[in-house]
Amino acid sequence: MKHLGLICPVCGAALVENGNALCCTGSVKKHNFDISRAGHVNFAGGSYDPNSGDPADMVRARIAFLEKDHYAPLADRVAALVAEMGGICVDAGCGSGYYTEKMSAGADITYGFDLSKTAVEYAAKKAKREQKSCYYGVCSVYTLPVADGAASSVTSVFAPVAEEEFTRVLKKGGRLIIAAAAPDHLSDMKAMLYDTVTENGERGDLPRNMELISRERLTYKPTVEKGDIAALYAMTPYSRRTSRESAERLLSLDKLDITFSFDVFVYAKKEQV
Numbered sequence: 001m002k003h004l005g006l007i008c009p010v011c012g013a014a015l016v017e018n019g020n021a022l023c024c025t026g027s028v029k030k031h032n033f034d035i036s037r038a039g040h041v042n043f044a045g046g047s048y049d050p051n052s053g054d055p056a057d058m059v060r061a062r063i064a065f066l067e068k069d070h071y072a073p074l075a076d077r078v079a080a081l082v083a084e085m086g087g088i089c090v091d092a093g094c095g096s097g098y099y100t101e102k103m104s105a106g107a108d109i110t111y112g113f114d115l116s117k118t119a120v121e122y123a124a125k126k127a128k129r130e131q132k133s134c135y136y137g138v139c140s141v142y143t144l145p146v147a148d149g150a151a152s153s154v155t156s157v158f159a160p161v162a163e164e165e166f167t168r169v170l171k172k173g174g175r176l177i178i179a180a181a182a183p184d185h186l187s188d189m190k191a192m193l194y195d196t197v198t199e200n201g202e203r204g205d206l207p208r209n210m211e212l213i214s215r216e217r218l219t220y221k222p223t224v225e226k227g228d229i230a231a232l233y234a235m236t237p238y239s240r241r242t243s244r245e246s247a248e249r250l251l252s253l254d255k256l257d258i259t260f261s262f263d264v265f266v267y268a269k270k271e272q273v
């Protein structure tokens with residue numbers, strides 16, 4: 001039994017694995033969710049908008065960039081924090097599963113959920129091929145198919161923070177681990193694109209009702225080669241709002257020293273919630 005701690009997104013009853021489907025144990029009506037050949041499950045149902053989540057070209061760029069392990073120090077740190085908790089880990093907004101896969105080494109079961117079907121399909125195929133114990137589903141981070149109190153950790157890596165939903169699925173004392181861009185993240189790349197570089201502000205969706213346990217910053221400045229600069233640029237929102245001239249200035253470089261700077265927050269679900 002691989003899929004433990006999941007609930008039916010329609011009626012909230014427990015889901016049990018039956019062959020190539022997750023079947024709901026509700027007493028009135030049974031809802032079934034096929035496990036695709038790739039290995040993922042679509043929990044979003046008929047109302048799913050294929051344009052939701054990150055667009056496919058952005059997902060592909062992120063896959064190409066992350067495969068080069070430029071963000072491995074961040075992935076290793078988040079995975080170590082997940083390993084402190086063990087149990088069920090939910091990676092909310094998992095994208096193509098780069099971080100999810102590393103988390104799975106220290107958790108009993110790891111779920112990755114994202115609205116991008118392209119990203120989830122890629123992640124599921126890779127996990128199946130490489131026999132990783134992580135399972136993927138298409139759904140919103142605001143409506144996770146996870147039972148109340150089932151998760152020991154929830155992670156949110158550059159993805160929306162749905163505090164209320166994350167609190168619901170976490171067990172008491174469970175941890176929410178958030179990775180976000182620090183003020184100077186990618187400042188050198190932005191300096192090639194814009195006349196004035198504005199620092200990244202603090203995210204507006206950090207939890208308000210959880211206990212902040214720790215906050216740390218991880219900063220390093222490697223040399224990034226031409227092809228990787230292009231992938232990095234294409235996976236960021238800057239690629240959607242930069243003039244062609246500025247983009248060409250960046251993309252004509254053979255290499256660039258780029259500041260990677262991340263804030264990692266750890267929150268605990270309060271005992272009395």
Ligand SMILES: C[S@@+](CC[C@H](N)C(=O)[O-])C[C@H]1O[C@@H](n2cnc3c(N)ncnc32)[C@H](O)[C@@H]1O
Pocket residue numbers: 052053054062092093094095096097098099113114115116119139140141142156157158159160
């Ligand atoms: C910047 S990407 C980060 C992906 C992944 N965590 C990583 O760092 O490689 C943000 C991800 O959040 C997903 N996303 C955005 N809104 C979402 C929502 N409401 N529910 C689920 N996923 C969402 C996007 O599809 C995208 O994959």
